[in-house]
Amino acid sequence: MATIMRFVNSSLRSRMGHPSIALSCSASVARAVSFGVAAAKPLPAKVKIVEVGPRDGLQNEKAVVPAEVKIQLIDMLAEAGLPVIEATSFVSPKWVPQMADQVEVMQGIHKKPGVNYPVLTPNLKGFQAAVKAGAQEVAIFGAASELFSKKNINCSVEESLQRFEEVMKAAKEQGVPVRGYVSCVLGCPYEGKVSPEKVAQVAKRLYAMGCYEISLGDTIGVGTPGGMSEMLEAVRKEVPVDALAVHCHDTYGQALANILVALQMGISVVDSSIAGLGGCPYAQGASGNVATEDVVYMLHGLGIQTGVDLHKLMDAGAFICQFLNRRTSSKVAQASCKL
Numbered sequence: 198m199a200t201i202m203r204f205v206n207s208s209l210r211s212r213m214g215h216p217s218i219a220l221s222c223s224a225s226v227a228r229a230v231s232f233g234v235a236a237a238k239p240l241p242a243k244v245k246i247v248e249v250g251p252r253d254g255l256q257n258e259k260a261v262v263p264a265e266v267k268i269q270l271i272d273m274l275a276e277a278g279l280p281v282i283e284a285t286s287f288v289s290p291k292w293v294p295q296m297a298d299q300v301e302v303m304q305g306i307h308k309k310p311g312v313n314y315p316v317l318t319p320n321l322k323g324f325q326a327a328v329k330a331g332a333q334e335v336a337i338f339g340a341a342s343e344l345f346s347k348k349n350i351n352c353s354v355e356e357s358l359q360r361f362e363e364v365m366k367a368a369k370e371q372g373v374p375v376r377g378y379v380s381c382v383l384g385c386p387y388e389g390k391v392s393p394e395k396v397a398q399v400a401k402r403l404y405a406m407g408c409y410e411i412s413l414g415d416t417i418g419v420g421t422p423g424g425m426s427e428m429l430e431a432v433r434k435e436v437p438v439d440a441l442a443v444h445c446h447d448t449y450g451q452a453l454a455n456i457l458v459a460l461q462m463g464i465s466v467v468d469s470s471i472a473g474l475g476g477c478p479y480a481q482g483a484s485g486n487v488a489t490e491d492v493v494y495m496l497h498g499l500g501i502q503t504g505v506d507l508h509k510l511m512d513a514g515a516f517i518c519q520f521l522n523r524r525t526s527s528k529v530a531q532a533s534c535k536l
Contacts, residue, residue, distance in 0.1 A: 254474025277509035287323035338378035342385035377408035383420030393431035418448025442466035452487035473526025488527035
């Protein structure tokens with residue numbers, strides 16, 4: 198193991214030259230790295246990044262972000278080469294005021310060919326409004342924790358799954374693809390550790406309903422590579438690995454390590470948020486979503502294709518951080534500003 202890591206570190210240093218964001222590492226070296234996770238596979242040649250910043254990242258902002266700013270951010274993210282950008286959420290403005298401009302945002306985006314712009318729709322009413330506004334893909338969300346489900350959407354896990362049936366039925370009738378989210382897959386703020394088997398069963402139900410992809414979310418960022426490996430081992434027994442994605446928060450600084458383990462176990466879809474937007478409401482002062490810039494930098498360093506231009510991506514991060522008047526949470530963006 199030590200020999201492998203010395204070889205990788207030496208290779209990285211020899212290729213870096215100047216410490217720039219254009220870090221690259223040969224695919225052959227990347228494929229040789231193994232950390233001993235269960236049934237590790239060769240790393241994928243390409244990873245699809247699902248950008249969740251405009252929705253998951255901005256929804257907790259107290260100050261309302263104008264629709265025109267959201268639209269410009271989404272357009273900049275599309276220009277950076279991101280293939281999927283979660284644009285907004287069709288929920289009641291009463292519960293999420295930040296998303297009250299959902300129709301204006303959806304209709305104002307300059308939709309780029311080849312880019313998908315899914316939206317979150319928690320119920321049939323939200324689905325109908327989303328489709329009317331031009332949405333061509335939607336997402337539904339459940340949880341692997343009973344207490345989290347009851348406190349977040351005021352129903353049990355089973356009840357939430359039953360509610361999604363009518364959304365799935367309508368989506369099938371209209372030919373609209375549906376993505377499913379499972380929250381609290383590695384820990385819950387109310388229950389603590391969540392059983393991998395519970396996560397697997399919820400993911401299985403969503404997949405059986407017709408969700409083409411299931412995103413497994415470490416909602417409070419407490420997961421570690423060991424926990425990620427154990428959870429994915431259980432889930433991929435019930436759901437094909439090519440229908441799975443990971444959604445990691447970086448509250449405890451474990452997100453990139455957890456993503457690497459997921460890649461080694463066959464996952465090739467990763468959710469992330471520009472500039473690390475989106476905090477963890479259960480850990481005061483903690484960081485939230487893993488930054489897209491950091492994920493792209495790591496993937497490119499492993500020789501994995503993303504189709505994303507890191508320079509343009511950082512421009513988008515700088516744009517929204519300047520508007521929010523805050524420092525980026527991306528370590529890559531922070532370091533690049535010092536070079």
